[in-house]
Amino acid sequence: MTTRTMNILLIGGGGREHALAWALKKSPRIHRLIAAPGNPGIAAIAETAKLDAADHAAVVAFCRDTAIDLVVIGPEAPLVAGLADDLEAAGIRVFGPSKAASALEGSKAFTKELCAEAGIPTAAFRRAATLEAGLAALQEMGAPIVVKADGLAAGKGVVVAETLEEATKAIEACFSGAFGDAGAEVVLEEKLVGEEASFFAVTDGETVVPLATAQDHKRTFDGDRGPNTGGMGAYSPAPVMTDDMIARTMSEIVEPTVAAMRARGTPVRGVLYAGLMITDEGPQLIEYNVRFGDPECQVLMMRLTSDLAELLMAAAEGTLAETEVTWSDDAALTVVMATRGYPGPVERGSGIRGLEAIDDPDTVVFHAGTSLDGSRLVASGGRVLTVTATGATIAEARERAYAAVAKIDWPEGFFRSDIGNRALDR
Incomplete structure (x- = not known):
C-alpha cells in the first residue's frame, strides 16, 4: 500500500458521511478531504464541493482536476448506479463495490437466490413480479410474514405483517408505486x-x-x-x-x-x-x-x-x-433526532439551537439532514441529527448521549427514549 498522503473524495452528505469524515480526519495520511455535497457538520471539519454523484463524468473530471487518490462512496444509490465502475474505468481508486456486486443490496431477490445457491442460512422466501403472483404467494405462505420491496427504498420498503390483511395492503402498496421502481418486484419471507x-x-x-x-x-x-x-x-x-x-x-x-x-x-x-x-x-x-x-x-x-x-x-x-483493524473497548450509542412526521412527509426549515452547549469530549453530534439558512442551522430532512457518545459501558454511553440530546433546542424534532434498553436488560 502507498504510504504518501492522500486526497480523498467522500461522496454523500448524511450522518454516515459525517462520521466517516470525522474518522478520516484523524488519519495522518490525509492531505485533503473533500465531501460532496457534505453538510454543515462536515463543512466544519473538511472541504465540501457541489458535485452531483449521478453525473459520473463530472465526478471523474473533478477527481482528475483535484488529484483525488481515493473516492469513498457513502450512500447506496451511487453504488447501485455503477459510480464505482466508471471511476475504476478511469483509473481512479474507489472504496465501494461495482454495480454488479451492489445487487446484494439493490435487489433483495438477488440476495435470496444467492443464499439459496450458496447454502447461506436465511428465511424461506418467495419472489413475485406481479400483484397477482404476490397475493397468490401470500396465500401459500400465510401470516405472520415479511413483505419487502425488492429494490432500494431508503429503509422504508419493509413491512412485518402479523395478519393476511396487513400483508395484502403491503403488497398492494408496492405494486401501486408507493416505493417507485423499488416495488416493481416483491419478496415475501417467513418471519424469523x-x-x-x-x-x-x-x-x-x-x-x-x-x-x-x-x-x-x-x-x-x-x-x-x-x-x-x-x-x-x-x-x-x-x-x-x-x-x-x-x-x-x-x-x-x-x-x-x-x-x-x-x-x-x-x-x-x-x-x-x-x-x-x-x-x-x-x-x-x-x-x-x-x-x-x-x-x-x-x-x-x-x-x-x-x-x-x-x-x-x-x-x-x-x-x-x-491490514490490522483495532477497536476501543468502550461502548458507543447514538440517538437519532428526526423531524416530526418522519418516516412520512416532513416540513423542512425548522431551526435547531443548543449544539454549542454540548461540550463533552466523549460526545459528537453528527449531522444527517441539516442545512444553513444564512447563519441559522435548520432541519432539511427526516433524520436530522445523530447524537453519539462513548462510555465504558452501554449504560454510560447512553447516559451521555441523552444528556446531550437534552441540551438541543428543537421543538419540531423527536427521538426515541429507549435506545439501548435491550442491551441494558440482558
Whole structure:
C-alpha cells in the first residue's frame, strides 16, 4: 500500500458521511478531504464541493482536476448506479463495490437466490413480479410474514405483517408505486424469531476483515412501535454477538457470500453489512447492505482506533491481508433526532439551537439532514441529527448521549427514549 498522503473524495452528505469524515480526519495520511455535497457538520471539519454523484463524468473530471487518490462512496444509490465502475474505468481508486456486486443490496431477490445457491442460512422466501403472483404467494405462505420491496427504498420498503390483511395492503402498496421502481418486484419471507443484530466486514474481494458489531432500532417509536425507518438509534458492541456468533457469521454467511460473488466474476470490494436475526439455530441473514449503515456507522467510527484511511485504501488496492483493524473497548450509542412526521412527509426549515452547549469530549453530534439558512442551522430532512457518545459501558454511553440530546433546542424534532434498553436488560 502507498504510504504518501492522500486526497480523498467522500461522496454523500448524511450522518454516515459525517462520521466517516470525522474518522478520516484523524488519519495522518490525509492531505485533503473533500465531501460532496457534505453538510454543515462536515463543512466544519473538511472541504465540501457541489458535485452531483449521478453525473459520473463530472465526478471523474473533478477527481482528475483535484488529484483525488481515493473516492469513498457513502450512500447506496451511487453504488447501485455503477459510480464505482466508471471511476475504476478511469483509473481512479474507489472504496465501494461495482454495480454488479451492489445487487446484494439493490435487489433483495438477488440476495435470496444467492443464499439459496450458496447454502447461506436465511428465511424461506418467495419472489413475485406481479400483484397477482404476490397475493397468490401470500396465500401459500400465510401470516405472520415479511413483505419487502425488492429494490432500494431508503429503509422504508419493509413491512412485518402479523395478519393476511396487513400483508395484502403491503403488497398492494408496492405494486401501486408507493416505493417507485423499488416495488416493481416483491419478496415475501417467513418471519424469523430472535434478536436482530448488525455485523460489518470489509473485503477486497479475496480477504474479509470483520469489523465491529452493532444493533439498530428500526421502528419509529419507543417499544419498537410504529413503521420501519432508516434507523432511530444504534449501539456497539451488540451483546448478542458473542465471539462464537461472530465466528459463525463469518464462516456461514459472510465468507460464503464473498466466495460466491468472486466465483460469479463479480467480486465485492467494500463494506458488507449483514443484517442478522440471531435465532435458536444460530445467525440467519435478513439482508445485505453494501455500505456502512446509518446510524450504525456513527457508533462504529466512535470505537475505531486504527487508521480508517489506511483500511479503505487497502480494500481498494487489494491489500487487506496486510491490514490490522483495532477497536476501543468502550461502548458507543447514538440517538437519532428526526423531524416530526418522519418516516412520512416532513416540513423542512425548522431551526435547531443548543449544539454549542454540548461540550463533552466523549460526545459528537453528527449531522444527517441539516442545512444553513444564512447563519441559522435548520432541519432539511427526516433524520436530522445523530447524537453519539462513548462510555465504558452501554449504560454510560447512553447516559451521555441523552444528556446531550437534552441540551438541543428543537421543538419540531423527536427521538426515541429507549435506545439501548435491550442491551441494558440482558
